[in-house]
Amino acid sequence: MQFGINTPQLTWSAEYRAKIQVSIFQNIFDISHRLRPYMKL
Structure with a gap:
């Protein structure tokens, strides 16, 4: 086993x-950009 692999x-x-x-x-x-119009309501 070679430690270099890790x-x-x-x-x-x-x-x-x-x-x-x-x-x-x-x-x-x-998601926040898409929900921005809904948050204005």
Whole structure:
């Protein structure tokens, strides 16, 4: 077993988490933008 294999997995998981956070923020912004006309009522 090589310890070097774990390093790319950790960096990939961190990058994957960052992408998930960005997508979540984009979804929240999109939902809030779509609900904005309804919030005015």
